[in-house]
Structure formats: C-alpha cells, structure tokens
Amino acid sequence: MTAAGTPPNWRDFSVPALPPLLGAALDCFVEHGYHGTAIRTVATHAGLSVPGLYHHYPSKQALLVGIAESAMADLYARSSAALREAGEDVEARFALLVECLVLVHAYRWEHAFIAASEIRSLEGPARAGHIAARDRQQKLLDDVVAEGSRLGRFATRYPKDASRAVTTMCTGVAQWYRAGGPLSPEELAARYVQICRGTVQAR
Amino acid sequence: MTAAGTPPNWRDFSVPALPPLLGAALDCFVEHGYHGTAIRTVATHAGLSVPGLYHHYPSKQALLVGIAESAMADLYARSSAALREAGEDVEARFALLVECLVLVHAYRWEHAFIAASEIRSLEGPARAGHIAARDRQQKLLDDVVAEGSRLGRFATRYPKDASRAVTTMCTGVAQWYRAGGPLSPEELAARYVQICRGTVQAR
Amino acid sequence: MTAAGTPPNWRDFSVPALPPLLGAALDCFVEHGYHGTAIRTVATHAGLSVPGLYHHYPSKQALLVGIAESAMADLYARSSAALREAGEDVEARFALLVECLVLVHAYRWEHAFIAASEIRSLEGPARAGHIAARDRQQKLLDDVVAEGSRLGRFATRYPKDASRAVTTMCTGVAQWYRAGGPLSPEELAARYVQICRGTVQAR
C-alpha cells in the first residue's frame, strides 16, 4: 500500500509527491486555506474546467482527503523504510527517524502544513482516519525513545515528553523552512539529529 | 502600554485574555478556522445579533486582527517581564524565557494556534505587522542563545538552529497540550526547561 | 399657507429655503439619491445624532416628503406672486412666469432636481399629492399660453406642446445651471424669456 509518489529510497524526493490535480489543490490550500479556496481557483490552477475537475474528484472535500491521506502515507512509508535501514541499534533508529522527519518536512512542507492546519476541515470518518494515521506515526518515535530510555541509552527522565518535543520540533520545520535558504534539507537534517540527541540526553 | 489581559505578574493567567466578543470569535476560529467560521456563528456564540456584533467590530477581519495583535502583545509583554525577572545571568534568562513560552502556549493555546495557523488570513498591513511582531518575539530567544553561546555557557555549535528548535518546540505545545491532562502547565514548563537545556547543550 | 422660506418678494432668494435639517437631507439626496443615502449620513451632515434626527422627523421618508412639499409650495407661491405682479397683460404674464421659473430652478436647483428624480421614491399619498402639485403648477403656464393663443398674441399652432416645451426647458435649468458660471440667474432668466418667446411665436 505504498502511496503514489513514495519511491523505494526514503531519501529520494525527486519524484512529484502528488498527481498534478492534487498538487494544484495543495498549492491553493496552502495559500488561502481550505475554506478560503474556491474550487474554481483550483480548476484554473490545474488548467481544467470546473466540470473537468469534478470528473476526477467528486467534491472539494475529496481533494483535501486525497492530500491528507497521501501526506500521511508518504511520511509513514519513508519512516518505516528509515527504521528498516537502521536495523536494531536504538541510537541509529533514533537518528535515521529524525533525519527522515526533517527531510520530509523540509521537502514536503506544504503537505505537512495542510495536514497540520486543516485537520479541522476534514469531515466525518476522514478526520478519524487522519488522526489515527497521525497517532500511528507518532508511535514510531515514541517506541524508539521509550526503548532507548529502557535500555539506558537515553538519559532523559521524561521519554514521552522528549519524544513529543522532538516530533514537534521536526514537524515545525514545515512552518519555517523554505528551499533557497542557507541550508539544504540534508544539512538541516544533520544538525537536527544533533540537536534532538540533546533533547533525549538531557537530565 | 501593557496589553489588555496581561497582568503585572507574567506567571498569572487568571485574568481573561480577551474581551468577551473576541473570546467568542477565538473559540469559533479555533474550531472551524477563519474562513470556515460564519460571522453569524460568532454572534450567536457571543449572545448577540449580527448587527450587534458589527456595532463593536467593523468586520470579520477586525476580529482576527484583534485576536492576533492581542496574542502577540501578551506574549511579548510576558516574555519581557520574565527576562527582567531573570536579570543578567544567561542561563536564568534562558530558563525563564522557556518557562514563559511554555506557560503561555499551554494556558493560551487557542491564541497561539490561531496566531500560527491563520496568518495567511490576515489581510494587508495586518499581516506585515503580525510577522514583524513574530520576528521581534523570536529575537528575544535568539539573543539569549547567541549570548550564551558567545560566553561559552551553551555548548551548541548551531545557536541559531537551536534557538529556532526551542521556539518551535514551545510553540508546538499549543498544538497538543490541553488542560486536564496529567501535567499542569507549570509542571510541563519545568520539564521543557530541562529538555530545552539539552537542545542548546548538545554538541 | 406660504411655505417656510418663501419671502414676500418672489425674486428674493436670500433666505434659506429649508430648515437646516431638511437642507442637510437635500444635499445628501442630491449627491447619492434617496435610496443611496443612509440616514446616518444625513444625521452626521446635520451635526446631529441619529436619534436626534428622529426627534425631528419620524422617518427617512418624512424627510423626502418635507423637501418635496416645500419645493412645490415655494415654486407655486413665487409663481403666483409673479402672475399677480404681471397683472392682466398676457405677454407680461408669460414673461414674468418664465422669469420666475428660471430663477427658481437656477437658485434652487437642488430642490427641483430631487422633486424631479425622486418622485418614484415618494410612498403612498405623498406621491399623489406631489403629482397634483406638479399638475397645478403646470396649469399656470398652460393657462397663460392658451389665453395668449386664444387672443392671437401668440402665434403657435400647438399651445399645449409649446407650453410643455417651455416648462421642460425652464425645469431643465436645474440640471445644468450652477452658480459661478458666466451668467447670473437673472441674466439667464432674461435670455430665457427671449428664447421662450420664440417658442410660442413659432409657426
């Protein structure tokens, strides 16, 4: 169940993340928000007529659902791949997972931005599904930190809080990092691995 | 020039943060977003008719601006007070500032949530003003970390990145912390001071 | 039943035509039309609060009625006075009536403008009354022209049409004449007497 746009190599962000129509919708939602975006704007942005858009997606909500699901699936797939690559060592697992989180939120900040700010615009079961996906994702890091703590490899007295802090920190990258700055996503990820290590090592 | 709702003691959150009408608007914006909220909903929420609301605020946008400005002013006023209390010692300055950030984002998470997610809904000069206020706020922490780093009291090689990570972490509290959980805001703040110290001490 | 603002001398336009409040309303109606004017605008223009305005006039409609009635009463009173001054000679009667019409529409163009363009905004019996007043006014000139025609002093074969043409011409002054132009109202009136004579003399 690999999402469209997730390549086998979790460090590869060269492929477009979304089918073009969802990409257009994503751009609009980022700029004006879900409720602030008219479906006509999305259609124009995608080079389609309005009925043409409805030919592909049955509703505006479906666009948002498509984006949210794809974003969570891509993040989870990449995270899982990173953990597989890390093997059993808990510090490696922590480092690669942080690297993965930063890379995804730097390269795909728009997805993350929408996934974070427009959950409230998801209707019905889609919202529940999204929250479940988010919890499942959070659990990946929680488990690593908990294990590192149990093994005495991480010094923190508050593994749960530290884990949440790390997540928040990496997720927050989507709110300020933009391509073209002084650091590449890879450089930023390297620094964040350092910084986050401090977080779980602090007593 | 103390902002309305900001008491002399920066640790005191017992006073209501906003005039009741802005409070009602804040609730609605948090639940449905700015564009997803009908002004009628706000009016009903505030126990007013629609023109009654317009008697106090000239537009929906004015409600958002009022909230955003009040949020930033309150945060800045409390942060400044915390730094004054801390005196000259850079570690104390860092600790109290982090404590302040966490307290504000735990107690006033709705303000922070809106201030972060609805910047794009601010129109014209209000947006510029908001961004300026955010930068001014960020600079408070940047300066402390830079000074700590210069003095050799903080070990981090990336003071700028660490500072942003700390900000993101504390700001992120608004996205998940809710009253009624296992930790009080004060307890959470204490833990975050620890965790954040790790961030700036990591090499 | 002389209207307020109509002095004994029909050539005298030095007195204000309307009580100040109606004057303010008139200004607004001229600029934006009846339906285009908010009653708050009138109040501000008059230096009153909104309830203050309602203390004097019970409704917006009452303002319009007051203006329309005063305008028609003033015009009729001046016309009657002019005819009295002219005595029995039909050419004198024609000349003085034309002079009077031009003077009124040049000096009080705002009244005439509103009386002509906002009849449709008069509700109920006020509209009927206004139309009756207009017909009564028109009859003054019709009678003069008819008599001149009957006596063979006017050459026109179409006295009714000529009379209407003269009325239209003089009424039309309100649409273009403004104080400050090259001609004073009195000079303009003199010319119009000439021109109108041509109208009723043409065969």
Place this chain on the structure above:
Amino acid sequence: MTAAGTPPNWRDFSVPALPPLLGAALDCFVEHGYHGTAIRTVATHAGLSVPGLYHHYPSKQALLVGIAESAMADLYARSSAALREAGEDVEARFALLVECLVLVHAYRWEHAFIAASEIRSLEGPARAGHIAARDRQQKLLDDVVAEGSRLGRFATRYPKDASRAVTTMCTGVAQWYRAGGPLSPEELAARYVQICRGTVQAR
C-alpha cells in the same frame, strides 16, 4: 462599430434596444431607481435566479454601466446618421437632429431617463466616460447652432443658450412622453422641429 440595437436607419426603432437582461434591469431601474432596485428583482424580472444573473453580468453596477453606455452609443449613432443624411445645409442639419433627438427620447425614454437621473450612481471611470459621451453628444447640436448663427441663418443672439435650451427640451421629452398618447413620436418630432426653430430664430 455600430452599437447593439442601433439599426442602419436612424428612424427605425423596431429592433429591441438592449439584450433582454439589460432590458429587465432597465425596467426595474426606471420604476424604483438604481439604489431602490434589488438585484433579486431584476433576476426575477428576467426569469433567472440571482446567480444566474451574475453569470452574465459581474455586478449590479455592470448592469447600469451597460445600460448607460448602450443608451449614449445609440443616441450618438443615430444622431450622426441623421446629420449625414442632412448633408451640408445647416437648417436641414438642425431639423433632422432635432427630429432624431425627439424620436430617440420618445421611443427610448427609459434609457434617457436612467441616463439622466442615475449618473450619480455610476461609479469611478464609468461616470467620467458617461459625462464625456454626453458632452460629445451636446457638441453635435452646439456646432450646428453655432454655424447657423455664424452664417446668419439663425437669428438668435445667444446660440449657446439656445442650443442648450433645445437639448433640454428634447431630452425632457423622456420625462413626460409615453406611447399611447394623442401624438405619435413622429408627429411630436414634427412639432418640436417647429418649436425649436422658434427658439433659435428668436431675437
């Protein structure tokens, strides 16, 4: 660049002057004025829903602009055609132009009525354009009367005033002439040619 609704023969008023939707708007504006007309009324009048109307015209103002522009364009086109037909003789030019003015204001009195009474409701550049069109139209008659006066064919000492009086007179037809009266537009036009001749011949 003939305006829609202006046929090659300037005496022909059998074609509808406006597209049906503008026609409906014109009816409503005539009855209640621009500001007094709800766009819902126009839509109903045209057999459309409100958004259906907006599909064709982007705003209420656009309806007014469309009417005003069409009215002025039609009048100018017919006037120009009448002058072409008249050739060089200045009295013929005067006669045909007056005939044209009367016919237009008798047949299309609604257009003229709105064009005269709702200029103040035109916003921004549309108002300037309308006034320019009106001046251009006025100049047609001004030039004829000035030439006739220069050539000694018209006796009037005040050609400018006489020209304005004629214009006002003919324009005023729109305020009182209605189909179904004792005179056809053509008969009325014939009489007005006589009457107006008197205007420019009077000394």
Place this chain on the structure above:
DNA sequence: CATGAATGAGACTTCATTCAT
C-alpha cells in the same frame, strides 16, 4: 436631544455543485 447598544430585514455577492451539449 446625545450616547451607545441593539436588531429584523434585507442588501449584494460567492460558492459548491450539476446538467445539457
């Protein structure tokens, strides 16, 4: 009469969505 607050009704306009072609 000023102030301040309030409101039912209704204004213009936009939106997501649909249907026939």
Place this chain on the structure above:
DNA sequence: AATGAATGAAGTCTCATTCAT
C-alpha cells in the same frame, strides 16, 4: 473532459429604526 448556463444555500455586511440612559 470542455463549455456555458444555471441554482440553492449561505456568506458578509448595511440599513432604518428603537430603546435605555
């Protein structure tokens, strides 16, 4: 899938008017 036309519902905002103080 594009085009053009259409619409029910709902959006923001304004208006004339009123009442308590």
